[in-house]
Amino acid sequence: MRTDLNLLRILLAVYETGNVTAAAKRLGISQPAASAALSRLRHSLGDPLFIRSGTSMRATPRAQAIIEHTREVIEIIDRDILSSPTFDPATSDHQFTFCLSEVGEVVFLPALFERLRKEAPNARVRTISLAPDVLLENLQEGKVDAVLGYFPDLAAPNIYQQRLFSHDLACLVRREHPLVGKRMSLKAFCAAEHLQVSDGSRSQEMFESHLAKSGIRRNIVLQTSHYMSVPSIIESSDLIVVLPRTVANLYTHKVDVKIVEPPLEIPRYDLKQYWHARFHKAPRSLWLRGIISELFST
Known part of the structure; x- marks a missing residue:
């Protein structure tokens, strides 16, 4: 019946x-x-x-x-x-999982972690790095709460995105570099020896593609897949490295290096937050996205 x-x-x-x-x-x-x-x-x-x-x-x-x-x-x-679901950050012990690149951790994690500790003191935070196909599946299954950074491959119909701010690249050299003054010519840029960071990020891929289209070739003498060793290498050599400006700014406060503007126009790129449509109305996701937007949106 x-x-x-x-x-x-x-x-x-x-x-x-x-x-x-x-x-x-x-x-x-x-x-x-x-x-x-x-x-x-x-x-x-x-x-x-x-x-x-x-x-x-x-x-x-x-x-x-x-x-x-x-x-x-x-x-x-x-x-x-039938009641509307709620989320109370003050009592939540949820583990927030973010997909970030190495640079993304530098850009987003310090301020985000500090804010989460204040508003959700019992929550835990985890960051991971995933390939685009695996990342999409993890977003759909709720294994990743948010993706932050430059991820142009996340363009599926069921993926929401919000622009946070635009970013750009800068050159970093030791303070007394013999070939570089306040400005650097394209000739000096091409003649100098370069450190290339191949960390798999799409921003570096975009930069390399832009150089290739412009017919510019660099003299790369050192390649590394991480940013950890970059500041000490640049400080003690005449190498030039091109990297996200946020990271470059951080290094200028730690070692004797300086930022020099690139001698060519490099496209800016948008850093965004991404989430899956399944969780678009979920209270926890709504709260988290609001925090991220408040902290980083310009």
Whole structure:
């Protein structure tokens, strides 16, 4: 037997108010609609459910036997199913997982971690780096809460994205570099020896592609896949490295190096946050995206 669960609301309302008119008013429906619903429920259960006694309706034994279970079912539906879900960062122990490049950790992680510790002190934070095809699957499954950075491959229809700010690249050299003054000519740029960071990031890939299209070749004498060793190498050599400006700014405060503007126009690129459509309305995701937008959006 199948029964419209909304009919149970009629049963409970009539039981608690004692008449169909008052039950209809409580539920915000017309009296004829309430009477018709009660009639359908009587037919479905094969019992009159209520018998008129004076000006009120008295429940039959069948109605009395099911009323407590009816009340429990309605409370569960209203509380756990129909109520709007919420997220309380102050009590959450969720592990927030972000997909970031190595540079992305420098750009986003310090401020993001500090903010999360303040608002969600029991939460944990994890960063990972994934290939685009694996990343899409992890976003869909909720294994990654957000992707931050330059990820032009994340262009699937079910992926949302929000631009945070534009970024650019800069040259970094030791402070007393013999070939470089306040500005650097394209000739000096091409003649100098270069350190190339091949960390798999799309920003470096974009830069290399731009050089190739412009017909510019560099004298690369050192390649590395990480940024960790870059500042000490640049400080103690005459190499030039091209890297994201945020990272370059960080290094100028740690070692004796300086930033020099590239002698050619390099396209700027947008850093964004990405999330999956499955979690677009999820309270935790909404809260997290708001935090990220507040911290980094310009």
